[in-house]
Amino acid sequence: MKKLSILVIILFVNLCLTAQEKEPESNGETPKAETFESSQSLTMNGKTYGIKAVTGTHLLRDENDEPIAQFGFTHYFLPSAKKRPIIFAFNGGPLSASFWLHFGILGPKRIVVNDPGYTGPAPYEVVKNEYSVLDKADLVMIDPVGVGFSRPVGKAKWEDFWGVDQDIRSIGLFIEQFLIGSEKMNAPKYLLGESYGTFRNAGLVKYLQDKGIAMNGVIMVSAVFELQHLLFGPGDDTAYLIHFPTYAATAWYHNKIPSKNPNLEAFLTEVRTFTEEQYAPALLKGDQLTTAEKQAIAGQLAMYSGLTADFWMKADLRVTNQEYFQELLRDQGETVGRLDSRFTGINEDMLGQYAQTDPQSDAISPPYIAAFKKYLYDDLGVRKDWTYTTTAGSREGFKWDWKHRGNIQWNAQVAVSTLPDMTTAMNRNPNLKILILNGYYDLATVFYGVEHSINHMGLKPELKKNIIMKYYEAGHMMYTHEPSMVKFKADVDAFIDETSN
Template identity: 80%
Template sequence: MKKSTFTIIFVLLSFLALAQEKEMKKEIPQAETFTSTQTVSIKGKTVTLATATGTHLLRDENDKPIALFGFTHYRKTNSSENRPIVFAFNGGPLSASFWLHFGVLGPKRIEINDPSYTKPSPYKVVNNEYSILDKADLVMIDPVGVGFSKPIGEAKWEDFWGVDQDIRSIGLFIEQFIIKANKMNSPKYLLGESYGTFRNAGLVKHLQDKGIAMNGVIMVSAVFDLQHLLFGPGDDTAYLIHFPTYAATAWYHNKVKNKGSSLEAFLNDVRTFTQNEYAPALLKGDQLSTSEKSSIAQKLADYSGLSQDYYLKADLRVTNGEYFQELLRNEGETVGRLDSRFTGINEDLLSQNALTDPQSDAISTPYIAAFKDYLYNDLKVRKDLTYTTTASSRKGFKWDWKHKGNISWNMQVATTTLPDMTSAMKRNPNLKILILNGYYDLATVFYGVEHSINHMGLDAELKKNIIMKYYEAGHMMYTHIPSMAKFKMDVDAFIDETSK
């Protein structure tokens, strides 16, 4: 072969290699952020915020690009680098962070007709005097699959859709973000709602193991043991831990015979009954005598607002879906799962289970519409970018529930991140946890949180690092103005205490 032929082949191969390299570079889209200046007035003082929203080019442990990771960052102008910073997200999985963002944390919030249906647009968006932005900078996080977040390069959706995958990717984002923002030496916090608390319990240990210790973790409507939400065959735990919230719901809707001096006093009686009478009765199974069963069914009825006959037919075990449907069936209504103060029209009076959640129906549309208006107009995001509110709308969405430490004999024996949080606290006894519970939350029930904490095996002194607060509202307690004000007070005090 002639020399000129070799030269031609070499040039062609070089050209192909360059073309391939160029094509690979084209496959990695660039992160894009949009900046604006926002303000919020809190306690008579105006806070000016340098705001950035968009995506961060997320890298894996070998600095290979794997995702465009969505966020909104509010930074107080002319502030110290040591100002606290809060990383916040919602749950799902997998939901975008607009609920917390536009409900209680950001500089603006939507007004909701709590606890009823909000009229169609125009919606009222107001200054959020309950924001935490006077205390800390804020980063609202949208995990891969929601917001503007998506995998890039060789990464795939399933690399991010799972308990451990999710913890890893959010851990990477937080580490890279605090380095970029010069926040490594600032007081740092995680704030999650619902599944976001389950994530938090694993994430706090994950970050701590990487040398990033949190000053505190804020749990909004928490769940750490997912079996608490599942009414599994042969497992009575979910029936027990849901019952106090059934009772709270009946108390609110005036379906109990004796409301007592207060909701708290009433629920203390319910807790005592649940632990000392209801649990032993279920433990007996079919060894419970007819008279014992009848007596327990009557007490369940007195506390929950359902009938003794209903509880007997249910073998003393009523699921949450059955409770939503049964409590106000005679009035033609069903009660909310996320917030049982909300009621809606019962679509099928013969149905055993509720067909819809009135709270979700009442607030979802106004939250989504008003937030997107704020996102594209106030935060100046390009209007040809789609903001995805939930990953369930994506084709093929499936969550991997396996978690390291939950496997025994090659089987999933639990789905819990509670051991992670326990380990993080024992290895860092300065770590504080603030847990905010809604009494009327039938999605993540308060007695389930109490059960989890009482089974962490913490000594009395370390257990004091877990601070429990309660609200007369539901899963998103911040739709209730008095609870939103208390939310602000509780979170402020927690940041003040732990950032010194």
Template identity: 65%
Template sequence: MLQKSMLFLVFALSSAMAFSQKGDTAGVVPPARVFESVQEVTIEGQRISLDAEAGTLLLRDENDEPIAHFGYTYYQRQGGSPSRPIVFAFNGGPLSASIWLHLGILGPKRVVVNDPGYTGPAPYALVNNEYATLDIADLVMIDPVGVGLSKPVGKAKWKDFWGVDQDIRSIGLFIEQFLIQEGRLNSPKYLLGESYGTFRNAGLMKYLQDKGIAMNGVIMVSAVFELNHLLFAPGYDMSYLVFLPTYAATAWYHGKTAFQDQPLEAFLDEARRFSEEIYAPALLKGDRLTAAERQSLGEKLSAYTGLSADFWQRANFRVEAGEFFQELLRGEGQTVGRLDSRFTGVSPDGIGQRADRDPQSDAISAPYITAFKHYLYEGLGVDPALTYTTGAYGREGFKWDWGHQGNYRWNAQAVISTAPDMADALSKNPNLKVLILNGYYDLATVFYSVEHTINHLGLPAHIRDNIIMKYYEAGHMMYTHKPSMQQFREDVSSFILETSGLK
């Protein structure tokens, strides 16, 4: 590994010098830094040693000009072959570091949290992650430019990376250059993204495939492909329709529906039917609903969601997610979680229209962030002088460009969607498989939105069958829920084994 480190340093210095000789007014680009260690994980009784790298790669643009120190953590099984699968994983945000997947389910260590309650203060427990897939695949955790250790260098600016297309391009460049650098181009390859990371994944599928780098599989955790579904925009009723089944799931969990005697999945089938056959036509009819129809619709919505019929009528049958969080348990002085509606927290504003906090985020953020930074500096050996940034929203000037090629009509952005990219990649590569993992209690990226998108990709049946849907009785980060951790491992491991030819 020492020889490899020297090669990294020589490559970085030569690139920096070349860039400087071409007239870099900012001076010499400092070399990327990589910190090496050996990590261990025990999975199903098997002790596995891993060569770990944490640091940055000197990312180059299409003209080989340095543009970023791109942060990553790489786990490679000792003695593994180049034919071993490799997974590139990232979180969402749109600009969040990868600590959540890293310490939640994918890395060799996981942080213990009190699901579905609040975790106490430090010390936090970092334990062996028996639910990882490191026994069958190597792993690269990616931190996009703006988070982790990733920063622009040379003539590049933050804005060159902060946008839908800019993000797809830079991560695509990183994956290609990393595969070349590590001699892994011919390995079975996978993308794994969570939340906005699935939106990114759909674009990356097409971007990489168009460059001749086809994935064996793509894993979507808590997915969204059409951002319009989440925005509750004026005059756009689709948001209310796709959120309704998750409102129902949340109310069922908290004992607020008229269907408590039904099993959850049977109840959600009924909620889907209601949304399609009764709720959608009513919203389409709009102000033409009669008084009797309004009364009937309010009562039915109340039965499914636990909110009063009067509340639904006063909301004109359109309740936004933040309003639902606040209203469901208002009488108990509590609000439910956005990322995971099993979590509840104190609602300080008893008359507020919308929740001003997310109990699940409040409950787990401190343990994840603190435990990861402890692991990064103490376990992975990263220089403490390097600042690791967990989210970009605190960065001065942070602004995301939501424009995406193909989303425009009449020179205006009509949608915010990477669903067409996914459909294009699947159509061009009939061997490509997609695994989508959905949390029933996820009120950030709701499962019925994903189902709607998949049902409207316009794919022939034999291609659509390449999309596999799995469901969890948990939320956005289903891996905080112990039974879902085991299911996650089983679903992802089986998917990788089947699509890599190892099974």
């Protein structure tokens, strides 16, 4: 059996963090919400937009109107356009603040990074964002409780927010209260999430719909709906199969494919066919596969992946993503990125089985964090004695509750999946449309895993047409890659135009 990578556990499920949660400090009084207003401008296609920005906290109430959290957000809007669409956006984690999307592609300004390499030291370049969504819609960037400025108040505890269902509930409450307060309940409405934010979206769209708040559309950036797809669990071959086309795309990019097809999409069509018709049946046989059959499959895996047939034989035809990061460029002393496999970094353990770090994360995190915080405190005018928390993993005792009521059978949880929620929402609302944006070089939430999920929803053909798939020659955060930014903007604009009228 292959052991799970410690890095994967930390980044995706945080199952190793088992300390007791600390309750937020309180003096017995519920602090008041506080917001800060500023004016931003943006010129797109020759037209200048005067945008009002409000950032700070909303006093979140539970179903009985008891205060439960100071909920952090940033709202961009045109004051004179009440009927404009509104997008609620967030990142993933769990649990990450929304500054990645905010300062990477959606807001009025963006950070410029050296894609696909390491960005130089400060001062970092920040520019007006010609790819923003603000010419099409108002925007609310959401920071769930535990990140940004969001924290429990009153009798609430961290554990009331840190879990699959708890997270969906609190964000759903915020969206409903915000729509009422901003007089946007009758405007076209959208959810936009990245990574775990797409897993959240699949549950949230049903939660809101059940409360009478139907979305016009949901935008999924680097999607995952079934978390078992991210984990190479014992006895489960699915993760090995769905990761393989991204291994092949990575080898194609790094010129590890002999006589490679110059057309990436045509190459990946061939890889999908091999995966479905030869690799999957081979894994299904388990130890009933003959030595000759196994060697034949190993040779084909080697041809598509850039790894040797001998390596595939030693791995019993099953290579985890962490092993792939470490092995592909080992002879060059490098490892490839998990979030974006175009990025490479120094291999810190040439004898190691698993990669020590993620070069893409190393390359872009410092500029994103530093430049966004300068923007937050200087441009948006937030109080400088407020601490903006970028990840809940930095909080002592952070632990995520992975139980989801939609996954319980025989009083036991059989999966970690919000795909059934999305299926139900689409079946009960045939007007709901889903836009899914996939990076070919994303080894965190792989594109073939999304395809597998969509193909197993059991939707009627006319409903399945409501799911629109778009692909990018970049990774998890495809918006670090400027050609993909152009495509991202065009794809999202077309989706809003189609679904808001």
